[in-house]
Amino acid sequence: MIRIINKIKNISVILGLTYFFSFTLSGCDSELNTESETSLSAGEIFQTQTRIEGLVNGMYKALKGASMFGGRIHLYLDVRGEDFINVTGNSYTAYESWTNSYTSGSNDINNTWQQAYAAINNANIIIDGLAKSTGVISDEVKTQYVAEAKFVRALSYYTLVTIYARPYTENDGASKGLPLRLQAETTSANNDLARSTVKEVYKQILEDLDFAETNLPDSYSSSALNTTRAHKSTAIALKTRVYLNKGDFQNVIAEAKKIVPQTDAPFSATTGVKHALQSDITTLFGSNFLTTESILSMPSTASDSYSGQSAIAYVYYSNKEYYLNPSGILGSSLWGTNDARRNLIELKSGKYYLKKYTKVSPYIDYIPVIRYSEILLNYAEAALRTNNNALAIKLLEAVHHRSDAGFVFPASSENTSTALLETIRQERRIELLGEGFRSNDLLRDLLTIPAKGSSSLQAAQVLPSAENYIFPLPDSETNTNKAL
Known part of the structure; x- marks a missing residue:
């Protein structure tokens, strides 16, 4: 087994051959052998093509952690708003996010932070290691892997800065942001790192995405890889999101035009992966996870999926711990009775439940990013x-x-x-x-x-000036990073 032990924030980041998607770097449809043979030093990992591929797969696996894009980050961020009503009061299934009553010790807060920084450090290790590696893989492949690593780092930092720091639009990014870790960490020597500003974090995100756009491939050899690995349009698409969050609308337009070149419908990308809307949205959630509408998704298989409370399908659908608020978007006059998106909700005992993630155990839904x-x-x-x-x-x-x-x-x-x-x-x-x-x-x-609730459970509104408008820094960071 290939291991790099990262002691930052008291977690161990395990990289390598134990972490593979079903769709691997070679494009095979079956998983590679995950038997561990030995433990290798950081220097040895970059000595063979197979080990390097293992690290890249491990980086995506970290991004797909349960508390990140394995699904729970979607849960945390959606239930903060007014469109879902909590049923159980179960603290393990985002109840604190629903009530906006988390603390620095909350599981949601600590797990998301740790998982995102694990993905960031995996990316940094690849960037650093490939810079020192010569003759093992071609320069073209090396540059592509670095571009993928910078995309993963950018997506992870964007996820963190938008929930653990004040909004960019509040003061042009002048607020305290995140510890901006840009080097590979394999010991605890550099635990202490002060927070960069929100503006500095966004600058790094966009620099990484610009590099990724330039150096990622236009497309891959299969729809599976086009859906589950970053390519040129993936970086462009994420830039539209980042610029929108920044309030930089001219740059949203400049990026969007690259993959939405038309000014009249039908809209579709004309270069790289030919992204376009599918005729039936329900296709994307169950019958075909690999359409050209899916720019990036996190895949799951029977042998690589989350179970129980870690699975978003369990929370929303199997165990039905949240139903749609009748006073939320469910009641909008814009959501007509003939709308096909109503096929992605289910009426049961007088309440509507989300039906986008419906696979029962094993929960093998692809999670859209x-x-x-x-x-x-x-x-x-x-x-x-x-x-x-x-x-x-x-x-x-x-x-x-x-x-x-x-x-x-x-x-x-x-x-x-x-x-x-x-x-x-x-x-x-x-x-x-x-x-x-x-x-x-x-x-x-x-x-x-907004406030929301039922006769049994209530969540108060949260004003933009309130301390709990954003997530607090987690104990796992403040206990080890004295520069905070």
Whole structure:
């Protein structure tokens, strides 16, 4: 087994051949042998192609950790908002996130931080090790792997900075952000690291994504790899999200145009992976995880999936610990009865439950990270905010009419910029429900997190000025990083 022990924050990051997706770097459909033969030093890991491939697979595996894009980060961020009502009060299934009552010792807070920094350190180890490695893999492949590592690092830092730091739009990123770890850590020697500003973290994220866009492949040899590994359009798509969160709408447009070059529907990418909306959204959640709408997803198999409370399908569907708030997006007049997205919810005992993740144990749903419909909505909002309402409406209607072709938007929902912005916000809540967007969509516009609840469980509103508007720094960091 290949091991690099990372003592940062009292966790051990295990990299290598024990961590493989079903779709490996070689594109094989079966998992590689995961039997461990020996323990290797950091220097030895970069001496063979197979070991390097193992590290790259291990980096993606870390990104797919249960508390990251294995699904629970989606859960944490969505239930902070007003669209879900908690049933059980179970602290192990995001109840503290639902009530916005977490502490620095909360499992949600510590597990997400640790998992994200594990992915970051895995990426840093690859970047550092490949810089020193010569003659083992070609320069072209080496550059690609570094680009993948920088994409993973960027996605991980973006995830952290948007929930553990104040919104960029509050003061142009002047608030304290995160410890910006950019070197490989294999000992505890560099535990103490002060927080960079939010602006500095965003700068690093965008630098990494620019490098990734330049050096990632246009596409891979199979739809499986195009869905589960970063390619050029994956970096571009994530940049639209980052710039939107930053409030930099001109750059949202500049990036979106690369993969949405049309000004009229149908919209689709014309270079690299030909991303486009699928005719039926329900296809993406169960019958075909590998469509061109899925820009990046985290795969699961019977031998590589999460179980019980770690699985998002268990929380939302099998155990039904959250139902849709009748006063939330479920009650929106924009979500008509003929809308195909209503096939992704289920009525049981008078309550509606999310049905995007429905595999029973083993929970082998693919977890969506970036979809093409999000990019169209990012573009729509940026177009609106730069006074191109006509294009914004076309992009908005392309997403909505995919699922409800006969729907006619009320004139009041589009006839002013203010009304159109609210319509786009509601469309995001319908289209991206359960995919981890609600918290960031509230915070980036400095909106109050609304109150919600039932007769038995209540969660108070959270004002933008409140301490619990963002996650606290976790004990696992503050106990070991004295520079904080």
